[in-house]
Amino acid sequence: MMMEGFFEQVYRLVSQIPAGRVATYGQIASLLGRPKSAKIVGWAMRSAPSDRRLPCHRVIKKTGRLAPEYAFGGSENQRMLLENEGVTFKADGSVDLARHRWEITRDKF
């Protein structure tokens, strides 16, 4: 696949995130070779078309905190989705990254 844009890479990677597992923007960016481009990943999510079925709710901040409320139409919804997939949350409402941090299970895209 050609580089249609950094988004395609992000979409591809995010779409590989298994249920019950979460990834951070920085991690995705780092996997793509741009550890400083976490914003680009977030931007890709923002532009994330529903056609890709991107589990953007599985992509969270590095602090374990979910995306802002203005995203997803409510962080509560996102939290519920993750809980439904088996993700455990702290009393603070943050995701337990230490338990659900996703890592690459694929050799190549």
Place this chain on the structure above:
DNA sequence: CAGCTGACAATAA
């Protein structure tokens, strides 16, 4: 063509 924006992250105070 130049500048602005942004679903983040890391560092400084």
Place this chain on the structure above:
DNA sequence: GTTATTGCCAGCT
């Protein structure tokens, strides 16, 4: 411990 600032890269105006 939190709050403020800078860096970063791709897309938009």
